[in-house]
Amino acid sequence: MSTQxxxxxxxxxxxxxxxxxxxxxxxxxxxxxxxxxxxxxxxxPKRHISSVADLTDSDVDIAGKxxxxxxxxxxxxxxxxxxxxxxVNAGDEGGQSVNHLHLHLLGGRRLGWPPG
Ligand code: 5GP
Ligand code: ZN
Numbered sequence: 001m002s003t004q005x006x007x008x009x010x011x012x013x014x015x016x017x018x019x020x021x022x023x024x025x026x027x028x029x030x031x032x033x034x035x036x037x038x039x040x041x042x043x044x045p046k047r048h049i050s051s052v053a054d055l056t057d058s059d060v061d062i063a064g065k066x067x068x069x070x071x072x073x074x075x076x077x078x079x080x081x082x083x084x085x086x087x088v089n090a091g092d093e094g095g096q097s098v099n100h101l102h103l104h105l106l107g108g109r110r111l112g113w114p115p116g
Contacts, residue, residue, distance in 0.1 A: 003048040008100035012046050021077075026062055027069045029105075038108025039077050039084070043070045049101040052088045070105045079107035087115075 003009040010016040012028050021041055022029035032040040045062050049055065055063055067086070074080040084107030089095040 006048055006100050007098055008042075008044050008102065009048050012044070022069060022073055024069075026065055029069060029073060032104070036104075037106040037111065039074075039079050039105065041070075041073055041077070041105040043073065043103040043105060045101055050099045051090050051096060052101055053090045054101075066101075066103050070103050073105055074107060077105075077107070082107065083111075084108075085111050 007016060011018045011030060018030035020028070020030045022043075026046055027043065028046055029041050029043045032042050043066050045066060047062070049059065049062075052063075070086050071080070074084045084105060087104040087106060088102070089097075089104075
């Protein structure tokens with residue numbers, strides 16, 4: 001898929017509106033349109049990466065930064081103390097529906113385990 005056709009690239013560019021909660025030169029974060037918990041934020045690289053399965057050694061910095069941003073957002077959203085979950089779905093059986101790498105930050109309720 002070209003980045004022109006990618007929904008999350010369009011969200012980064014502003015072509016598709018979103019409820020943005022954080023942005024820096026590398027990372028964009030916005031509220032999920034179909035939240036599965038009181039806090040459900042998607043944390044994504046601005047640069048198109050299709051999947052966590054496509055990460056390479058040159059992506060170590062951005063992969064780490066996504067995690068750090070998600071952790072800081074958990075703090076600023078007030079869920080860090082209670083607990084929260086970061087989820088990365090990959091591929092068909094992993095439940096990935098948008099082919100632009102994203103971390104789900106979920107919290108604000110007790111989350112079940114194991115996942116469905
Ligand atoms: P996945 O299923 O790929 O792990 O997660 C994709 C997520 O993107 C889903 O939770 C879905 O609700 C969310 N999503 C899909 N389209 C949009 C959209 O247009 N805007 C926002 N904010 N979230 C979206
Ligand atoms: Zn993209």
